[in-house]
Structures are given as C-alpha cells and as structure tokens.
Amino acid sequence: MTKKPTVFITGTSSGIGKATVELFIRKGWQVAATMRNISAPNDFSEMEDVRLYQLDVTNSELVNEVARKVWEDYNGIEAVINNAGYGAIGPLEGATEEQIAKQMDTNFMGSVRIMKAFIPFFREKRGGVFVNVSSIAGRIGMPLYNIYHASKFALEGLTESLYYELRPFGVRVKLVEPGPVRTEFNGRSREDLITNDQAGYKHIVLNVNNLYGGFFEKGDLPETTAKTIYKAVNSKGSRLRFPSGILAKFLMVTNKILPGNWLRVITSKVAGIKSEI
Numbered sequence: 486m487t488k489k490p491t492v493f494i495t496g497t498s499s500g501i502g503k504a505t506v507e508l509f510i511r512k513g514w515q516v517a518a519t520m521r522n523i524s525a526p527n528d529f530s531e532m533e534d535v536r537l538y539q540l541d542v543t544n545s546e547l548v549n550e551v552a553r554k555v556w557e558d559y560n561g562i563e564a565v566i567n568n569a570g571y572g573a574i575g576p577l578e579g580a581t582e583e584q585i586a587k588q589m590d591t592n593f594m595g596s597v598r599i600m601k602a603f604i605p606f607f608r609e610k611r612g613g614v615f616v617n618v619s620s621i622a623g624r625i626g627m628p629l630y631n632i633y634h635a636s637k638f639a640l641e642g643l644t645e646s647l648y649y650e651l652r653p654f655g656v657r658v659k660l661v662e663p664g665p666v667r668t669e670f671n672g673r674s675r676e677d678l679i680t681n682d683q684a685g686y687k688h689i690v691l692n693v694n695n696l697y698g699g700f701f702e703k704g705d706l707p708e709t710t711a712k713t714i715y716k717a718v719n720s721k722g723s724r725l726r727f728p729s730g731i732l733a734k735f736l737m738v739t740n741k742i743l744p745g746n747w748l749r750v751i752t753s754k755v756a757g758i759k760s761e762i
C-alpha cells in the first residue's frame with residue numbers, strides 16, 4: 486500500500502490552522518498537527534490520520550525536537566505549513582519592547598525556526614514544500630498594525646529569497662496572503678498596544694477598530710484560506726504568492742493600478758484619519 490502524503494501544520498487549535506487540518510484529512514493526507522496546548526479539548530484527538538504534537542514556535546529547542554520526531558514518526562513528510570501567528574494592534578508609541586519582540590518572535594522567527602529545522606531533511610530528500618501563511622498585511626501597510634505588518638513583510642522577503650536558495654534542491658516555497666478571515670485573530674488572539682488618553686490617538690484607534698471590526702465580521706471563512714493553502718501546497722510551478730479571498734485580491738489589484746499615494750489617501754478617508762499636514 487502506498488503511504489499517504491503527510492503535512493506538518495503549526496497553530497492548529499483554531500481558525501485557519503484547524504480548517505487546514507480538516508481539509509487535508511478530507512483530501513486523504515496524514516497530518517502532524519501542532520498546538521501550544523494539546524491537553525486542551527480539541528477535535529483531533531480521536532482522528533486516525535492526525536497526530537498531535539505540543540509546540541510553541543518561540544521555543545527553538547522544542548521546534549528542533551518536534552521536527553526530528555515528526556520526520557521519524559512518518560519516515561519523511563511532504564509539506565510544512567507555517568500558520569501559527571497573531572496580530573498586535575495599536576499605536577507603536579504604546580508598544581513595549583516585550584510586545585514588539587514577541588510579535589516578531591512568533592510570526593517571523595517562529596517560521597524561520599520551523600524552516601531551519603526542516604530544510605536539511607527536505608534538502609536531503611530532494612523535495613518538499615513550505616507554505617508560509619503571510620497576509621495582505623505582508624504586501625500593503627494599513628493603520629495601527631505596524632509591528633504585525635513588519636512581521637509579515639519580513640516573512641515575505643525571507644520566503645522570496647528562499648525561492649532561489651531551495652529550488653536547486655527541489656524544495657518549493659509558497660506564500661498565502663489572506664485578507665480578513667473570521668477566526669480568533671481579532672478575538673482572543675489579538676494583542677492591543679495601548680497609549681494613555683493624553684497622547685491623542687483615541688479617535689484614530691476608535692475609527693480604525695470600527696472599520697476593521699466590520700471587515701472581520703464579513704471576512705472569509707477559514708475554510709476559504711485552507712483551500713488556498715491546499716492549492717499552494719500542490720502548486721508545482723514557480724508561482725510564489727497566493728492571495729486568498731475577495732478583499733485581499735481586490736486590494737492587491739487596487740494597489741497595483743492606483744497611481745502614487747492614492748490607496749493611502751483613500752484608506753485615510755475610509756478610516757476617518759485626519760491629517761495635520
């Protein structure tokens with residue numbers, strides 16, 4: 486009997502990660518699903534084709550240990566999906582060093598650690614695919630997501646460079662770029678960067694939060710992003726970027742065709758951000 490293909494996915498306790506596990510199972514894959522807390526109730530403990538591994542992507546030692554274990558358990562795997570992440574939002578002035586470091590450590594360094602752990606295996610095997618879950622926020626800067634944008638822009642640059650470096654070994658890299666998705670991203674996973682009332686950001690924070698709240702409410706289902714991830718994993722060509730969902734695609738095209746700073750002017754208007762200059 487031929488072995489089912491295997492995918493390794495980070496951050497599978499909710500949202501996009503969880504929907505991606507479910508989709509790959511339906512498509513006949515085996516899944517090495519990682520979570521920060523595998524003892525919390527989850528839908529996967531009884532599933533035959535899912536094995537759970539406890540993993541916090543900020544823990545280098547654990548990342549290396551789990552990668553080695555997964556490779557051994559499955560006698561090699563075919564795909565790695567860097568999905569774990571969260572968004573810090575608010576004025577940069579209100580961010581502590583710890584908040585900034587944690588955002589970069591999770592969204593950017595987390596993916597770097599996982600890739601470094603699996604690259605030697607994929608290189609030796611002469612095959613494998615990394616899918617990094619970036620965001621429209623990895624292509625276009627929007628108000629108040631400053632450090633989150635930095636983490637996703639960094640992930641985009643890293644992945645684009647690795648395209649050249651890993652291709653000679655038959656290893657593919659892909660970026661999935663969702664717009665707003667209805668998950669825990671704007672709920673329990675969200676981290677607020679807070680300034681005091683005198684600093685004068687209050688109305689910007691209020692207006693932008695209202696605007697984003699509407700986007701997230703009407704956002705894509707995580708299943709839509711899961712489908713894009715599946716497509717990226719199976720894409721054998723040179724395509725690097727996979728925008729996901731209507732808003733992401735719309736913004737990407739708008740950003741390309743609008744002259745100069747129009748998108749920033751329109752975004753400021755829509756977000757109710759007045760300028761003093």
Ligand SMILES: NC(=O)c1ccc[n+]([C@@H]2O[C@H](COP(=O)([O-])OP(=O)(O)OC[C@H]3O[C@@H](n4cnc5c(N)ncnc54)[C@H](OP(=O)(O)O)[C@@H]3O)[C@@H](O)[C@H]2O)c1
Pocket residue numbers: 495496497498499500501502520521522540541542543568569570571572591618619620621662663664665666667668669670671674704707
């Ligand atoms: N939702 C959106 O609108 C949207 C749009 C574009 C891109 N994205 C990206 O999509 C990815 C998944 O987010 P989501 O929308 O599905 O949100 P979510 O429902 O909050 O899921 C985030 C997942 O990441 C995990 N995670 C956070 N920090 C971690 C760490 N240090 N180590 C391991 N796992 C960690 C969470 O685990 P715990 O349960 O332990 O917290 C959770 O499983 C993120 O990279 C996000 O930036 C989301």
